[in-house]
Amino acid sequence: KAGVTQTPRYLIKTRGQQVTLSCSPISGHRSVSWYQQTPGQGLQFLFEYFSETQRNKGNFPGRFSGRQFSNSRSEMNVSTLELGDSALYLCASSLTGTLYNEQFFGPGTRLTVL
């Protein structure tokens, strides 16, 4: 069974631009969660999608948004990029998104904002 895939793996953008990251979950998984990982703040929860609906949201500004498609693939978008948005963005999928189901993480997209 293929794991969680994230594209692209690396991205360089400049301040003010916008970016879209993609995540393909494990086949059959309906929940996709996104996390931001930085050296200073560690892993922070962005949002979770289940069956195309945002079910949970972390404490991030509205510049961070996401969506999920009917095939469970998910995208997250960051508009008006700031230097502080430089981070590793991790996507995780699970069967139902509850704590009882293991989350499987992708390798992440490394975003650098110049």
Added chain:
Amino acid sequence: AQSVTQPDIHITVSEGASLELRCNYSYGATPYLFWYVQSPGQGLQLLLKYFSGDTLVQGIKGFEAEFKRSQSSFNLRKPSVHWSDAAEYFCAVGRGDDKIIFGKGTRLHILP
């Protein structure tokens, strides 16, 4: 508010030595607790989890963790580390709304 503290940012042990990574949590109800490992360039992998029952939990790769309610701790242990265990380890607590709060991580270095 829920929180997870990993007091050690870096730990260095010799190959073959025993390991204990510390984790303290703050959570009002019975916690759901996790340990994840992240190898360089990779995502996180679940090592083990505690929901209820036996407070000593066995995980993959020879790891175990013990839940101690009185100390609000969930320390990760391994009797003998291998060079391939060098990675970053994250303790996490699950909330009632199914969110997971992660600690800042402990980076493990292995001396040959």
